[in-house]
Amino acid sequence: MRxxxxxxxxxxxxxxxxxxxxxxxRAVDGVSFTVGRGEIVGIVGESGSGKSVTGFSIMGLIxxxxxxxxxxxxxxxxxLVALAEEDMRKLRGNRISMIFQDANTALNPVIRVDTQxxxxxxxxRGVSVDEARGxxxxxxxxxxIPAPEKRMKSYPHEFSGGMRQRLAIALAFVNQxxxxxxxxxxxxxxxxxxxQILHETQKLCRERGTSLVWITHDLTVVAGxxxxxxxxxxxxxxxxxxxxxxxxxxxxxxxxxLIGSIPSVNSRKKRLFQIPGTAPPLLALKEDCAFRExxxxxxxxxxxxxxxxxxxxxxxxxxxxxxxxxxxxxxxxAGRRAGTLPQ
Amino acid sequence: MTIFLVRRLMHSIVVLLVMSFVxxxxxxxxxxxxxxxxxxxxxxxxxxRAIEQLGLDRPLLEQYFVxxxxxxxxxxxxxxxxxxxxxxxILERLPATLELTVAALLFAIVLGVPLGLxxxxxxxxxxxxxxxxxSILFFSLPTFWVGLMLIMVFSVDMNWLPTTGRGExxxxxGFKASFLTLDGLRHLALPAVNLGLYPLALxxxxxxxxxxxxxPQEYIKFARAKGxxxxxxxxxxxxxxxxIPIVTVVGLQFSVLLAFAVxxxxxxxxxxxxxxxxxxxxxxxxxxxxxxxxVTVIVFLLVNFLVDIVYSTLDPRVRLSGL
Amino acid sequence: xxxxxxxxxxxxxxxxxxxxxxxxxxFAFFVLCAIVLTAFAGPFLTIQNPYDLAQISILDSSxxxxxxxxxxxxxxxxxxxxxxxxxxxxxxxxRISLLVGVVSGALAxxxxxxxxxxxxxxxxxxxxxxxxxxxLFLGFPxxxxxxxxxxxxxxxxxxVVLALVLSQWANFARIVRGVAIVExxxxxxxxxxxxxxxxxxxxxxxxxxxxxxxxxxxxxxNVAFSITLEASLSFxxxxxxxxxxxxxLLISNGYEYILTGKHWMSVYPGVALLITVASINLVADRLxxxxxxxxxx
Numbered sequence: 001m002r003x004x005x006x007x008x009x010x011x012x013x014x015x016x017x018x019x020x021x022x023x024x025x026r027a028v029d030g031v032s033f034t035v036g037r038g039e040i041v042g043i044v045g046e047s048g049s050g051k052s053v054t055g056f057s058i059m060g061l062i063x064x065x066x067x068x069x070x071x072x073x074x075x076x077x078x079x080l081v082a083l084a085e086e087d088m089r090k091l092r093g094n095r096i097s098m099i100f101q102d103a104n105t106a107l108n109p110v111i112r113v114d115t116q117x118x119x120x121x122x123x124x125r126g127v128s129v130d131e132a133r134g135x136x137x138x139x140x141x142x143x144x145i146p147a148p149e150k151r152m153k154s155y156p157h158e159f160s161g162g163m164r165q166r167l168a169i170a171l172a173f174v175n176q177x178x179x180x181x182x183x184x185x186x187x188x189x190x191x192x193x194x195x196q197i198l199h200e201t202q203k204l205c206r207e208r209g210t211s212l213v214w215i216t217h218d219l220t221v222v223a224g225x226x227x228x229x230x231x232x233x234x235x236x237x238x239x240x241x242x243x244x245x246x247x248x249x250x251x252x253x254x255x256x257x258l259i260g261s262i263p264s265v266n267s268r269k270k271r272l273f274q275i276p277g278t279a280p281p282l283l284a285l286k287e288d289c290a291f292r293e294x295x296x297x298x299x300x301x302x303x304x305x306x307x308x309x310x311x312x313x314x315x316x317x318x319x320x321x322x323x324x325x326x327x328x329x330x331x332x333x334a335g336r337r338a339g340t341l342p343q
Numbered sequence: 344m345t346i347f348l349v350r351r352l353m354h355s356i357v358v359l360l361v362m363s364f365v366x367x368x369x370x371x372x373x374x375x376x377x378x379x380x381x382x383x384x385x386x387x388x389x390x391x392r393a394i395e396q397l398g399l400d401r402p403l404l405e406q407y408f409v410x411x412x413x414x415x416x417x418x419x420x421x422x423x424x425x426x427x428x429x430x431x432x433i434l435e436r437l438p439a440t441l442e443l444t445v446a447a448l449l450f451a452i453v454l455g456v457p458l459g460l461x462x463x464x465x466x467x468x469x470x471x472x473x474x475x476x477x478s479i480l481f482f483s484l485p486t487f488w489v490g491l492m493l494i495m496v497f498s499v500d501m502n503w504l505p506t507t508g509r510g511e512x513x514x515x516x517g518f519k520a521s522f523l524t525l526d527g528l529r530h531l532a533l534p535a536v537n538l539g540l541y542p543l544a545l546x547x548x549x550x551x552x553x554x555x556x557x558x559p560q561e562y563i564k565f566a567r568a569k570g571x572x573x574x575x576x577x578x579x580x581x582x583x584x585x586x587i588p589i590v591t592v593v594g595l596q597f598s599v600l601l602a603f604a605v606x607x608x609x610x611x612x613x614x615x616x617x618x619x620x621x622x623x624x625x626x627x628x629x630x631x632x633x634x635x636x637x638v639t640v641i642v643f644l645l646v647n648f649l650v651d652i653v654y655s656t657l658d659p660r661v662r663l664s665g666l
Numbered sequence: 667x668x669x670x671x672x673x674x675x676x677x678x679x680x681x682x683x684x685x686x687x688x689x690x691x692x693f694a695f696f697v698l699c700a701i702v703l704t705a706f707a708g709p710f711l712t713i714q715n716p717y718d719l720a721q722i723s724i725l726d727s728s729x730x731x732x733x734x735x736x737x738x739x740x741x742x743x744x745x746x747x748x749x750x751x752x753x754x755x756x757x758x759x760x761r762i763s764l765l766v767g768v769v770s771g772a773l774a775x776x777x778x779x780x781x782x783x784x785x786x787x788x789x790x791x792x793x794x795x796x797x798x799x800x801x802l803f804l805g806f807p808x809x810x811x812x813x814x815x816x817x818x819x820x821x822x823x824x825x826v827v828l829a830l831v832l833s834q835w836a837n838f839a840r841i842v843r844g845v846a847i848v849e850x851x852x853x854x855x856x857x858x859x860x861x862x863x864x865x866x867x868x869x870x871x872x873x874x875x876x877x878x879x880x881x882x883x884x885x886x887x888n889v890a891f892s893i894t895l896e897a898s899l900s901f902x903x904x905x906x907x908x909x910x911x912x913x914x915l916l917i918s919n920g921y922e923y924i925l926t927g928k929h930w931m932s933v934y935p936g937v938a939l940l941i942t943v944a945s946i947n948l949v950a951d952r953l954x955x956x957x958x959x960x961x962x963x
Contacts, residue, residue, distance in 0.1 A: 059568055063559075093570030100568070105561035110583050110658055119579075120569045155659040171569065361802070366814075476690060479951055483944035485894050487901045488917055488936035495924050495933070506925075602810035606898050621902055624817040632817060639810070 006077055008179050008211040009035040009058070014071035016050075016057045025282045027053040027066065029235040034314065035179065035228075038209040040202065042222025042243070044258065045232035048279050051215045052101075054232070055181045058213070059098055060088040076178065094124040094175050099182040099201075103168040107156035114152035117171060124175050139170040143200060162193035169197070173204060179211045186221065198225055219258045223247055228314065231255050234280055234290035241315035251311065251322040253295050289320070297321040351651050355644040363414065366636045367407050410633075419637065420630030424623070429630035433616055433638050438518040439509060440615030441642075443607065444600045446522065446535035448593060451542035456589065459550025460577070466555060475551060481544035486603060490537045490610035497533060505530050507612035534611040538604060542596045549592055553585035560584075587658050594650030598643045684956050691952030694945040701942050705761045712754035717911070744930040746919060752930065756938045759913040763939070766823060766912065767893035770830035774892075775885045777831060778838020783873065785839065786846035797843070803836035812895055816904045823910050826899065830892045841884060845877045879957040886950035890943045897939055913939045 016028040028050040035041045045051040057068050060080060073080040075096065080088065092098075100106035108116060117136035118129060127135070133152070140148035143166040156164055165185055172180050182201065186194040202225055205212045214222055222229055223243065230240040231254065239252040250256045260273035277294040289295070292302045301320045308318045413419065419430040462474035498506040510530030512519035521527030557563060558581070566580045608617030616635055623631040686692040704711065744752050785796040803811065815829035897914030899905030901921075906912050911919075913935045920931025 061564060061567055089567075089570050089572070091570070092568055098565075098568040100561060100565055102561065106565040108562040108566065108580050108584070109660060110587070111580065112659075115579075119571060119575065123570050123572065123575075157660055358802070358805070479947050480944055483890065483894075483940060483947045485897050485914075485917075485936065485939055485943070487898050487914075488932070488939060491917065491921060491924055491932050491936070495929055499925060499929075598805075599807040599809070602807040602813070605809075605813065606902065609902055620813075621904065624813070624904060636814070643805070 007034045007036045008039070008076060009213070010072075010074040011054075011058070012072040012074070014054065014057060014073060015069045016053050016062055016066060017069045018066040020065055020283075023283050026235050026285055027282060028057060029285075030071070031230075031232070031235075031237050032071075033228075033230045033237065033240055035211045035213060037178075038205070038211060039228060040205060040212045040214060040226045041228045041230065042226035043213060043215045043230045043232060044217070044219050044222055046217050046279055048234075048282060049232040050235040050282075051217075051232050052183050055098065055183050055213065055215050058181055059092060059096065060085070061092075090124070093120055093171075093177075095177050096179045096181065097172040097175065097177045099165075099168050099172045099180065099185040101184045102188045103164040103185075104156070104161065104188065106168060107164065109156055111155075112152075113154055113156060113159075113167065116156075117152070117174065120171055120174055136170075136174060139174040140167070142173065142204065143167075143170045145170070161189055162197065165189060165193075165197055166200075169201060169204075173208075173210075176208065177210060179213070180205070181213045181215070183215045184217065187217075194221075220262055223262075231258070234285060235282060236290070236318065237316070238291070238319065239317045241312065245312075245315060249324055251317040251324065252291075252319050253297050253321070254291050256324065347655065348648075348652070351648060355648060359640060359644060362640045363411065363637060364407065366633055366640075367410055368403070414637070419634040422623075422628055422631045424626050424628045424631070429628075429634035430638075432619060432631055433634045436614060436616045436619055437638060437642075438520070439613060440601065440604050440608070440617060442521060443531070443534055443538060443604055443613055443615060444597060446531055447537075447539035447600055447607075448542060448597060450535050450539035451546050451596075452589075452593065455543045455546025456550050459547040460554055460582075462547065463551035463554025463558075464577070466551070471551075474547060478544040478547040478551075481540045481547075484540055486537060486541060487606045487610060489540060490534075490607055493533045493537055494610070504533050506533070509614060534607050534613050537611070538600055538607045541603070542593075542600065545592065545596065546589070549589055550585060553588055554581060557581050557584050583657070587654065590650055590653050590657060594646055597646045598639075601639060601642060681956065685952055688952050688955070691948055694948035694952075697941065698945040698949055701760065701945065702764065704757060705764050708757045708761050712751070712757050714751050714754050716750035716755040716758055717909075744928075744934075746916075746931050747923065752916075752934055755911065755916055756913070756935050759911055759916050759935060760938060760942065762823075762906070762910055762912040763893050763896065763914070763942070766827060766830070766896045766906075767889045770827045770834070770892045770896075771885055771889040773827065773831045774834040774888060775838050775881060778835040778840075779842045779874075779877070779881070781835070782839040782842030782844075783846050786843045786850060793843075796839070800836045800839050800843075803833075804840065808833035808891075809895060809898070812899060813904065816899060821904065821907050823906055826896055826905050829899075830895060833895070834888055834892065837884065837888070838881065841880050842877050845880065846873055849873050849876050883950055883954045883957060886946060886953060890946035890950065893939070893946075894943055913942075 011034070012032050014028055014031045015026070018025040018027055031050070031054055033041065033043075043051045043054060053062070053066070056062055058073055058075075058080065060083070062068060068081050071081065075091070080091070083091075107113075114133065114136065117139065118132040121127065121132040121135050122129070125132070125135075137148045137152065140151065145151055145163060145166055151159075156167070159167060165188075168185065172182075180201075185201075186197050189197065198221065201212070204210070214225060216222055219229075226243050228241070229243050229246045231238050231246070231252065233254050239246065239250065239255045246255065247259060250259055254275070257273065257275040261275065275294055280290050280293065287305045289298075289302045289306045292298045295302070297319075299321065304320075306318050306320050308316055309322060310316055311322075410420075417430060418428065421427065422429045422432055425432060458474050458478075462471040462478075465471040466475075494506050497504045508530060509519070509521045509527060511524040511526040512521050513524055513527070514520075521531050563576060563580060566576045571580075604613075604615060605617035605620060607613065608615045609621060612618070616638070619631065620635045622628075623635070685695075709715065746752055746755065781796060781800075785793045785800075788796075811833035812829040815832050816825060819825040819828065893913075896905055896912060897917070900912050900914030901918045903918070906915060908915065916935035917932045917939070920928070920933075920935065923929075923931050
């Protein structure tokens with residue numbers, strides 16, 4: 001008997017490490033978050049923060065020299081970390097699917113689109129090729145690809161960038177999964193197409209009650225999309241909470257900096273805030289707060305591992321000096337407006 | 344697609360013309376065939392008559408144009424030694440050489456691609472490393488010496504397989520073919536393995552490195568994310584991408600093997616063009632050398648043409664760009 | 667092995683440490699050294715000069731391995747049909763094979779490098795024309811090119827070397843031109859030009875060092891290939907003359923005796939050839955692996 005409130009995905013203290021020649025890389029180091037049924041969760045972080053590795057860990061697609069070394073990934077109550085590869089394969093593309101960053105490289109260039117769609121259907125459903133073709137065409141219609149019957153016979157390179165990403169989204173939805181992990185699927189696209197894709201993915205998820213984890217480096221993207229936001233920095237979760245709470249009342253200095261760097265309508269004439277410095281190399285990480293070097297609030301205490309403070313049932317910050325910046329230098333954008341208007 | 348093929352065809356014709364001149368000029372420089380063909384004790388008058396008869400007294404360029412005109416009519420001169428049309432001599436022996444070359448390539452592909460796949464998928468295991476190391480050994484084996492060793496072991500010591508000739512042949516569209524009879528196959532086995540060892544090593548290494556380059560590609564990860572079975576990922580998504588460089592190399596190797604068939608044919612007395620060309624070089628039989636080179640070049644170009652077609656069906660991106 | 671930090675090791679030491687991670691390759695390197703030393707010291711190691719007629723006796727001909735000669739010396743690998751000690755003949759043959767392989771390899775590298783750099787810097791039509799010629803050469807199997815050359819030139823060590831160079835230079839020209847084109851565009855070349863360095867300095871100071879890794883790998887493999895090619899040509903009787911007996915000729919001599927069971931005459935020279943070529947190839951293969959991460963950077 002599953003309880004009604006059981007979340008689709010519950011990640012607890014996930015640790016994914018890479019055992020490279022140069023040394024141990026703690027790409028994901030103790031990340032916890034929950035995705036409720038039909039909920040959209042945004043994971044925000046710059047490159048190297050471990051956000052993509054988190055996504056691939058959930059998919060069970062971490063390759064050597066990387067390994068999930070600890071934690072639990074409970075998908076509808078079942079721990080995926082402990083699952084045998086063959087059982088995991090049956091979930092992949094079926095109950096959990098993924099949209100890759102760049103459909104250009106994710107679709108096999110030498111295999112026709114229909115083959116790539118039909119095989120995805122037939123890998124998980126005992127249907128004939130013709131039935132699978134029908135399902136695939138329905139899927140293409142759903143994401144707004146014109147003349148799908150004709151387009152099925154094309155190769156990926158014959159599609160435009162936006163159409164190709166729609167194709168990838170169609171592939172993600174084709175088996176009506178419970179959870180979709182989207183790894184920056186709009187970064188490779190033009191801004192206008194980005195907005196369309198974002199909107200349509202959101203609509204499809206809402207209509208079907210599909211949970212969505214949207215991984216991005218761009219806070220504005222998830223601001224308009226997600227219900228819940230997790231901010232990652234150097235392999236750790238630094239702050240998480242409901243989207244409005246995070247945007248209106250950020251606690252971690254990194255989150256404050258991210259919000260301050262969003263160009264918003266009412267701060268047009270002001271200089272945009274910039275977080276100084278760059279992300280630390282993951283190889284050299286120690287116990288201390290990884291953001292210390294770039295942090296305006298840093299103090300001597302920050303040399304110790306910052307504790308996790310619970311601010312609410314699903315609201316967390318990991319900092320010795322939490323609090324919204326009193327400074328008016330970079331006011332938080334009002335509500336979600338900043339996010340719905342990508343720059 | 345059609346434009347692409349027409350352009351390739353034009354290109355081939357240009358190469359053929361250039362080669363015909365290079366071949367002709369190169370071969371013209373080989374000593375004076377008169378010395379080796381005419382009895383040294385013959386009189387000056389007899390010599391001159393022979394030179395005139397063979398057209399050797401005219402300037403190089405004139406000889407070349409005469410040669411081109413004759414080539415167009417399918418006449419490449421008469422062998423000084425055999426006193427028969429050179430082109431006939433070559434064409435008679437071409438099918439045997441082609442059969443040997445194709446058999447060697449097939450041997451290399453059928454064995455090399457699976458072995459390379461195993462090595463590429465398991466690079467850090469004992470089997471994977473063993474396959475790769477032995478491929479270096481195959482690379483290093485001198486073809487002619489392996490031929491001798493094969494004869495020594497399989498023919499002399501064990502008496503399993505015959506050492507010379509094509510064995511029983513069957514007429515196939517007017518050509519003789521060995522591979523359709525058991526006896527012919529037994530004759531074909533050793534020469535084909537001998538000639539196929541080098542391309543076998545190449546196929547293993549090519550497939551292994553192709554596999555290792557393709558595995559980290561996003562589309563392989565995406566195929567896994569779709570939940571496809573490992574078999575489907577390997578045999579469709581991976582292999583179809585690896586086939587592209589393999590087809591290219593097979594095309595190139597065909598030319599190499601056609602040339603190296605000279606060695607294998609000499610050892611196994613395989614009645615192809617190879618033995619004939621060695622004898623012709625030693626006897627300075629110019630028309631035969633020229634005929635051999637031209638036929639070889641035409642075969643090269645034909646094979647390259649075929650490879651281009653296969654290539655464009657394998658890689659849909661080529662079709663659009665037209666290369 | 668060493669616990670000292672990476673920076674403290676000399677580059678050669680570091681290179682060797684990385685190279686010798688493959689035990690097979692390390693072994694191949696030592697074998698290769700032994701072969702080269704043997705070939706160098708040949709006359710001091712062998713029991714006879716097999717090509718000095720005064721030192722061989724026809725009475726010792728076609729003796730199996732381990733036999734004793736008339737004057738008490740042991741023929742460890744037997745003798746050939748002329749009564750030569752096969753081991754001595756192999757050592758002498760090795761000298762010739764290595765010499766032909768190394769000399770032709772070196773000449774091909776020099777010729778290819780010169781043409782490649784010239785082509786890259788000349789650019790435009792000259793570059794185009796040179797590359798057409800290179801493509802033409804690469805389009806034909808080197809064995810065929812060498813065969814044609816020898817057909818035209820006749821026999822002899824110098825001619826074999828020339829044939830080998832002509833059949834291989836194009837490879838190097840293409841590699842070097844590729845690197846040179848990339849290097850030419852690089853910023854530091856611009857910087858070097860800004861400093862008004864002479865052209866020779868640019869080529870020798872910047873360009874060549876960058877061409878080195880691929881050149882070393884390919885030329886090492888090329889030496890192995892040249893040795894095999896020369897042996898094959900000599901075996902066919904169009905390569906080296908009898909007066910300069912390489913390993914290929916030794917095998918060819920023994921060929922007639924294989925059917926009569928006197929296998930040693932062509933087996934052992936072949937084994938020597940195989941070990942030489944295989945160890946060179948193994949070293950080259952490992953060099954490529956060691957260089958590769960650097961090439962990718």
